[in-house]
Amino acid sequence: xxxxxxxxxxxxxxxxxxxxxxxxxxxxxxxxxxxxxxxxxxxxxxxxxxxxxxxxxxxxxxxxxxxxxxxxxxxxxxxxxxxxxxxxxxxxxxxxxxxxxxxxxxxxxxxxxxxxxxxxxxxxxxxxxxxxxxxxxxxxxxxxxxxxxxxxxxxxxxxxxxxxxxxxxxxxxxxxxxxxxxxxxxxxxxxxxxxxxxxxxxxxxxxxxxxxxxxxxxxxxxxxxxxxxxxxxxxxxxxxxxxxxxxxxxxxxxxxxxxxxxxxxxxxxxxxxxxxxxxxxxxxxxxxxxxxxxxxxxxxxxxxxxxxxxxxxxxxxxxxxxxxxxxxxxxxxxxxxxxxxxxxxxxxxxxxxxxxxxxxxxxxxxxxxxxxxxxxxxxxxxxxxxxxxxxxxxxxxxxxxxxxxxxxxxxxxxxxxxxxxxxxxxxxxxxxxxxxxxxxxxxxxxxxxxxxxxxxxxxxxxxxxxxxxxxxxxxxx
Numbered sequence: 228x229x230x231x232x233x234x235x236x237x238x239x240x241x242x243x244x245x246x247x248x249x250x251x252x253x254x255x256x257x258x259x260x261x262x263x264x265x266x267x268x269x270x271x272x273x274x275x276x277x278x279x280x281x282x283x284x285x286x287x288x289x290x291x292x293x294x295x296x297x298x299x300x301x302x303x304x305x306x307x308x309x310x311x312x313x314x315x316x317x318x319x320x321x322x323x324x325x326x327x328x329x330x331x332x333x334x335x336x337x338x339x340x341x342x343x344x345x346x347x348x349x350x351x352x353x354x355x356x357x358x359x360x361x362x363x364x365x366x367x368x369x370x371x372x373x374x375x376x377x378x379x380x381x382x383x384x385x386x387x388x389x390x391x392x393x394x395x396x397x398x399x400x401x402x403x404x405x406x407x408x409x410x411x412x413x414x415x416x417x418x419x420x421x422x423x424x425x426x427x428x429x430x431x432x433x434x435x436x437x438x439x440x441x442x443x444x445x446x447x448x449x450x451x452x453x454x455x456x457x458x459x460x461x462x463x464x465x466x467x468x469x470x471x472x473x474x475x476x477x478x479x480x481x482x483x484x485x486x487x488x489x490x491x492x493x494x495x496x497x498x499x500x501x502x503x504x505x506x507x508x509x510x511x512x513x514x515x516x517x518x519x520x521x522x523x524x525x526x527x528x529x530x531x532x533x534x535x536x537x538x539x540x541x542x543x544x545x546x547x548x549x550x551x552x553x554x555x556x557x558x559x560x561x562x563x564x565x566x567x568x569x570x571x572x573x574x575x576x577x578x579x580x581x582x583x584x585x586x587x588x589x590x591x592x593x594x595x596x597x598x599x600x601x602x603x604x605x606x607x608x609x610x611x612x613x614x615x616x617x618x619x620x621x622x623x624x625x626x627x628x629x630x631x632x633x634x635x636x637x638x639x640x641x642x643x644x645x646x647x648x649x650x651x652x653x654x655x656x657x658x659x660x661x662x663x664x665x666x667x668x669x670x671x672x673x674x675x676x677x678x679x680x681x682x683x684x685x686x687x688x689x690x691x692x693x694x695x696x697x698x699x700x701x702x703x704x
Contacts, residue, residue, distance in 0.1 A: 231400075231403040231404065231405045231575075232405075232575060233399070233400045233403060233428070234571035234574060234575070235428075235429060235432055235567070236425065236429060236442075236563060236564055236566075236567030236568065236571075237441055237445075237567075238379075238381070238567075238571070239379065239529075239530070239531050239566075239567040239570040239571055239574070240445050240528055240529065240530050240531075240539075240563060240566070240567055240570075241308075241379070241380045241528065241529040242307075242308045242444065242445065242448050242526065242527075242528055242529075243255075243307045243308065243380055243526070243527070243528075243529050243533065244297075244300075244307045244310075244312060244315070244524060244525070244526055244527075245520065245521030245522060245523070245524055245525050245526075245527050245533050245536070245635070246291075246292055246293060246521050246522050246523075246524065246533060246534070246634070246635035247292040247293075247294075247532070247533050247534055247635050248378065248379050248380040248529040248531075248532040248533040248534070249284075249356055249376045249377070249378045249379070249380070249532065249580055249581065249582060249689075250284070250285055250288060250289060250292030250293075250294045250297075250356070250376070250689075251292055251293050251294060251296075251297040251533065252297070252307055252380040252529060252533060253297075253356065253358075253376025253377075253378075253380055253381070253382050254281070254285065254294050254297045254298050254301065254358055254376060255297040255298070255300055255301040255305075255307050256301065256307065256380060256382050257298075257301065257358050257360075257374040257376060257382045258279075258297075258298050258299075258300075258301025258302045258360070259301045259304065259306075260374065260382060261301075261360045261372055261374070262301070262302065262304060262330065262331045264372060265362070266331075268370075270362075270364055270370065271330070271331070271334065272334065273364040273365045273366075274330060274334060274336060274362050274363075274364060275336065275362075275363045275364060275365055276336055276337060276338075276343075276362065276363045277302065277328070277330065277336060277338065277343060277360065277361070277362050278343050278344075278345065278360075278361045278362075279298050279302075279343065279344045279345065279358065279359070279360055279361070280345045280347055280358065280359040280361070281294055281295075281298075281344065281345065281346050281347065281357075281358055282347045282349055282350060282351045282355075282356075282357035282358065282359070283347075283348075283349065283350035283351060283354075283355040283356060283357055283582070283690075284350075284355040284356050284582035284688065284689045284690055285355075285356045285357065285358060285376065286346040286347050286348055286349075287348060287633065287689075287690045287691055287692065288630060288633030288689055288690065288691050289346055289633070290346075290633060291465060291630065291632050291633025291634040291635070291691070292633060292634075292635060293524060295340060295344045296315065296319055296524075298344060298358070299318075299319060299322055299328065299338075299340065299344075300315060300318065300319075302328055302330055302331075303318060303328065303329060303330075303331070303332055304330075304331035304332040304333075305318070305332075312524060312525055312526050315524060316524075322338060322340065323340055326338060326339050350685075351373070351375075353375055353385045354375040354376075354377055354580075354582070354583070355580075355582035355583065355685075355688065355689075355690075356375055356376040356377065356378075356580070356582050357373060357374075357375055358373065358374050358375070358376065359371055359372070359373040359374075360372050360373075360374075372384070373385060376580075377578075377580050377583070378531070378532060378574075378578060378579040378580025378581070378582070378583065378588065378589075379529055379531045379532050379570075379574070379579045379580070380529045380532075380533075381574075399431065400428040400431055401427055401428060401431055402417075402424050402427060402428055404424075404428075404568070404571075404572065405572070405575050405576070406572065406576065406670045407572055407613045407616075407668065407669040407670050407673075408668070408670055410424065410568065410572070410609070410613070411609050411610055411613060414609040415609075420561075420603060420609065421564075421565050421568060421599075421603055421609050421612055422560070422561040422564040422565050422603060424568075425564040425565065425567065425568045426438070426564055429564070439556075439560070442559065442560050442563050442564075443556065445528050445563060446543075446556075446559050446563070448526060448527065448528050449517070449527075449528050449530075449539070449540035449543070450489050450540070450544075451489065451526070452516065452517045452520045452521070452525065452526065452527045452528070452536070452540065453489075453513050453516045453517055453540055453541070453544060454489040454492060454516075455516070455520050455525065456471075456473045456474075456515065456516025456517055456518075456519045456520045456525075457473050457474065457477040457512060457513075457516045458474065458477070459471060459473075459474060459519070459520070459523075460474040460475070463519060463522045463523055463636055464522075464523055464524070465522070465632065465634040465636060466632060466634075467631065467632055467634055467636055467637060469522075469636045469637065469640075471519050472515055472519070473512050473513075473515040473516035473519055476508055476511070476512040476515070477512050477516070479508075480499070480505060480508055480509060480512065481495065481496065481499065484498075484499070493544075493547060493548060496509070496548045497547075497548050497552050501548075501549060506545070506549055507648065509544075509545070509548070509549070510541050510542070510544075510545050510644070510647050510648055510651065511541075511644035511647070511648070513537070513540060513541035513544045513545070513647070514537035514538060514540075514541035514643040514644040514646070514647045515537065515640055515641070515643065515644055516537070517536050517537035517540055517541065517643065518534075518536060518537040518635070518639065518640040518643045519640060521533050521534070521536050521537070521635065522634070522635050522636050522639075522640060528540070530566070530570075530593060530596070531570040531573075531574070531579045531589070531592055531593060531596065532579060532580075532581070532588075532589045532592075532593070533635070534581065534586075534589045534590075534635050534639050535589040535590045535592070535593035535642075535643060535646065536593075536643070537640075537643035537644070537646075537647065538590065538593040538594055538596075538597050538643050538646040538647045538650060539563075539566055539593060539596060539597045539600070541597075541643070541644070541647040542597035542598075542600070542601050542647050542650050542651060543559060543562050543563075543597075543600075543601075545601075545647070545651060546558065546562070546601060546604055546605075550604075550605070551604070554604075558604055561600075561603060561604060562600040562601070562603070562604055563600070565596075565599055565600040565603050565612065566596040566597060566599065566600040567596075569595055569596045569599045569600070569612075569613075569616050570592060570593075570596045572669070572673065573588075573592045573595065573596075573620075573673055573676075576670065576673040576674065576677065577673050577674075577676045577677035577680065578677065578680055579592050581628035581688060581689040582628075582688050582689045582690075583680055583688065584676065584677070584679075584680030584683070584688070585625070585626055585627045585628045585679075585680065585683050585687055585688050585689075586623075586626040586627055586628040586639075586642065587620075587623045587624055587625060587626040587676055587679065587680070588628075588676070588680065589628070590623060590626060590642045590643065590645070590646040591619070591620050591623030591624070591626055591646075591676070592620070593643075593646055594619040594620070594623060594646035594647070594649050594650045594653070595615075595616040595617070595619040595620040595623075595650075595653075596616070597619070597646075597647065597650035598615040598616050598618065598619035598649075598650040598651075598653035598654050598657070599612045599613060599615050599616035599619075600612075601615070601650060601651065601654040602614075602615040602654045602657050602658060605654060605658055606658075607654070607657060607658050608662070610662035610663070611657045611658060611660070611662055612657070613662075613668075613669045614657040614660060614662045614665050614669070615650075615653045615654045615656070615657035615658075616653075616669055617665070617667055617668065617669040617671075617672045618653035618656055618657060619646075619649055619650050619653040620669075620672050620673070620676060621667060621672050622649060622653075623646070623649070624672070624675060624676060624679055625679055625683070626642075627683065627687035627688075627693070627694050628687065628688055628689040629686075629687055629691065629693055629694030629695045629696040629697075630689065630691055630695075630696060631691070631695055631696050631699050632691070632696070633691045633696075637695065637699075638695060
């Protein structure tokens with residue numbers, strides 16, 4: 228019997244730094260892993276110089292995705308979860324001024340970013356997002372390791388095969404799940420909701436206190452990114468001169484009502500009169516806010532990617548301020564557990580990497596995750612939860628990734644708002660439907676998404692070589 232990869236909700240929802248999970252967080256984590264490997268091999272103290280090669284999609288859109296900055300931060304040994312984001316540019320400026328990098332914060336080595344980080348247009352065979360770290364040791368010996376950023380901040384090496392074929396690093400969940408049909412079967416056999424099944428699996432990895440603490444941390448970062456985005460104005464970095472919009476939208480919706488922190492902010496929103504048009508604006512505002520923070524090297528939650536980080540928090544916030552004013556941490560917990568499980572099923576059966584599958588793998592998956600999670604909170608059955616996820620993805624099939632200027636801004640930021648609205652709509656349709664009469668099951672749409680990804684031209688997969696990225700010049704923006 229083939230083993231099933233056990234993906235935790237904390238694998239699918241990771242705290243990190245924008246603007247991209249595959250192009251920023253992935254290279255950052257790869258650099259950290261390589262540094263750890265150097266220490267395990269007992270060669271760290273003999274390192275004389277380091278060179279980093281970025282391949283394929285990492286090269287083509289690496290500058291716009293801050294891949295070079297991420298690599299340097301990883302080589303410095305900085306933790307993307309906790310390192311103060313306001314200090315990132317200071318660290319990078321120091322390296323560029325002194326032409327010295329303190330490897331893991333310990334060993335100074337000569338480092339000129341323009342020479343020691345090489346952007347190669349060549350695509351490596353295993354995955355479009357390849358990164359090779361090379362070092363010269365005392366005595367002239369050369370060593371190298373290649374890693375692949377496969378989406379959502381996941382980093383693997385070539386010997387690790389596609390997730391469904393992996394035979395290592397498995398935990399033994401009591402309810403191993405590869406397909407949506409297996410998930411619903413467990414729910415029926417155990418008479419449990421999806422969130423209860425997922426919680427049982429998580430408890431095989433860590434204590435309930437650890438789970439609660441981790442999910443609270445995730446929600447706090449999601450909430451903070453919405454709050455910061457709604458209260459930040461100005462122009463996003465990168466050269467496209469994109470004006471932040473969440474600030475103006477938020478101001479038009481909330482006016483001058485007083486509050487001093489995010490908790491009071493939520494209560495203030497709940498107290499405002501909200502009509503249908505305002506609901507659309509609020510949801511869009513929450514999603515835009517997160518991805519404007521993401522686009523400015525801010526801290527967000529990869530859900531399942533940084534480019535789609537705004538969908539899930541926006542839909543959860545919608546539930547809290549529109550649907551259920553009594554919503555509490557238990558609701559947040561259920562929402563995140565369900566969203567994480569749906570995302571893991573997509574990762575096992577298809578991809579969450581835009582460089583592999585286009586934007587359907589990012590916004591499409593995040594919209595499906597949010598739709599299913601909202602459906603459980605709204606009282607939907609497990610079958611309705613998965614139906615909502617299917618509806619959301621069905622209407623993102625074929626969505627390309629063609630970022631203008633290689634930046635996670637146009638059309639990426641707006642797509643988060645659209646993905647959030649679609650998730651809510653998918654939830655409502657599923658709640659009104661009889662899942663036994665559904666024509667397309669979730670597993671089929673996941674398989675279709677993977678086939679579509681394989682058929683999609685490479686220029687539409689996060690390379691900025693097709694679509695809007697070539698039709699619209701940066702000077703036009």
